[in-house]
Amino acid sequence: MPELPEVETICRSLRTAIVGKMIKDVIVNHEKPLRGIDTSVFRQHQIGKKVVSIDRRGKQLLVNMSGKMVLIIHLKMSGTLTVAEAWEQPQKHTHCIWKFSDGSQLFFRDPRRFGYVILSDSSSLNERPEINSLGIEPLPILDTAVLHEAAVRTKRPIKAVLMDQRVVTGIGNIYADEICHEAGIDPMTPAETLTYAQLGKICRSTPIILRAAIDAGGTTIRDYKSTDGRQGKYALKLKVYGKQDCGSCRSRLHTSKINGRTTYYCPKCQKPSGRQ
DNA sequence: CTTGTGCCCTGACCGC
DNA sequence: TGCGGTCAGGGCACAA
Numbered sequence: 180m181p182e183l184p185e186v187e188t189i190c191r192s193l194r195t196a197i198v199g200k201m202i203k204d205v206i207v208n209h210e211k212p213l214r215g216i217d218t219s220v221f222r223q224h225q226i227g228k229k230v231v232s233i234d235r236r237g238k239q240l241l242v243n244m245s246g247k248m249v250l251i252i253h254l255k256m257s258g259t260l261t262v263a264e265a266w267e268q269p270q271k272h273t274h275c276i277w278k279f280s281d282g283s284q285l286f287f288r289d290p291r292r293f294g295y296v297i298l299s300d301s302s303s304l305n306e307r308p309e310i311n312s313l314g315i316e317p318l319p320i321l322d323t324a325v326l327h328e329a330a331v332r333t334k335r336p337i338k339a340v341l342m343d344q345r346v347v348t349g350i351g352n353i354y355a356d357e358i359c360h361e362a363g364i365d366p367m368t369p370a371e372t373l374t375y376a377q378l379g380k381i382c383r384s385t386p387i388i389l390r391a392a393i394d395a396g397g398t399t400i401r402d403y404k405s406t407d408g409r410q411g412k413y414a415l416k417l418k419v420y421g422k423q424d425c426g427s428c429r430s431r432l433h434t435s436k437i438n439g440r441t442t443y444y445c446p447k448c449q450k451p452s453g454r455q
Numbered sequence: 456c457t458t459g460t461g462c463c464c465t466g467a468c469c470g471c
Numbered sequence: 472t473g474c475g476g477t478c479a480g481g482g483c484a485c486a487a
Contacts, residue, residue: 180478180479180481181480182480182481185480193470236479238481253481253482254480254481255481255482256464256479256480256481256482257464257465257466257479257480257482266482272465289464290465290466291463291464291465291466291479292463292464292465293463293464293481293482332457333457333458334457334458335457339458342481344481344482351480351481352478352479352480352481354480366468397480398480399480400479400480401467401479401480402466402479402480403480420480424462439459439460439461440479440480440481441478441479
C-alpha cells in the first residue's frame with residue numbers, strides 16, 4: 180500500500196511514538212510475515228530490548244534495537260503499523276504485536292499478508308537481499324546520471340524504470356504517474372528514447388512530488404493511515420492517479436497498463452517527446 | 456542477460 | 472442477500 184511518502188510519514192511518527200521504549204513482550208499471531216524465522220527466536224531476540232532508532236530505506240522501515248538487532252519491515256500492499264494504548268484490542272489480521280513496558284503497543288496488521296517483518300543482525304543488514312538490491316534514494320535529489328545509466332539500455336517504458344526498486348527506491352504506482360505528469364512526459368515512452376534533458380526533468384520533478392506528498396502526510400486512497408490513525412491529505416492534490424480528468428488542463432485522461440499496473444496520463448500535458 | 460506474466464492474499468465494490 | 476468477476480499504494484518466481 181504505501182510508497183516512499185507514506186513510509187516516511189510512518190517512520191517519523193513511529194520515532195516520536197516508540198523510540199526509547201522497552202519491549203516487554205512480542206506476540207506473533209501469524210508466522211508468514213516473519214519469513215522463516217522461528218517465532219520463539221523472533222520473540223527472544225526482542226524481549227527486553229530497547230528501540231534505539233528508526234530509519235527508512237525506500238519503502239522499508241528499519242527499527243534498530245539495542246543488542247544490535249534490527250527489524251526490516253515492508254508493508255507491501257495492505258500492511259499498516261498502529262501505535263495503540265494498553266487497553267486497545269487489535270483488529271482482525273493483526274499478525275504481530277509489540278508490547279512496551281509503559282503499556283503502549285504496536286500493531287502490525289496486513290490482511291493480504293504480502294508484507295514482512297524480518298529480524299536481522301545490524302552487522303549483516305547491508306548484506307541482506309532486501310537491502311543490498313535497492314537502488315538510490317530519490318530524496319533529497321534524484322541523480323540524473325543514475326537514471327540515465329539505467330534508461331539508455333532498455334526499451335521498457337520510463338514509468339517501469341522509475342518503479343524499478345533496483346534503480347530508484349521508493350517510487351510506486353501513484354507517484355510514478357504523478358512524477359511523469361509533473362515532468363510532462365508520457366509514461367509509456369521507451370526509456371532509451373528519452374534525452375538526458377528529459378531525464379533531468381523527471382529527476383527534478385521527483386523530489387517536488389515526493390516532498391509535497393510527505394508534507395501532506397502521504398496519500399490515502401482507501402486504507403492507508405499513519406501510526407496515529409491519521410489519513411494522508413495528498414489525495415486532494417493528485418493530478419492524474421485515479422482521476423478521470425487532468426488536474427492541470429481538465430482533458431480527459433487516458434489509462435493503460437505498465438508492469439501490470441493501471442497507469443493514468445494526460446494526452447495533452449504528456450507527450451512522448453516531453454514537449455507541451 | 457532482459458522482459459512479460461502469473462501469483463501470493465483478502466476485501467471492497469459492482470452488476471446481475 | 473448472494474454470487475461471481477474485477478481491482479487494489481508491491482514484488483517475487485518463473486518462462487520465453
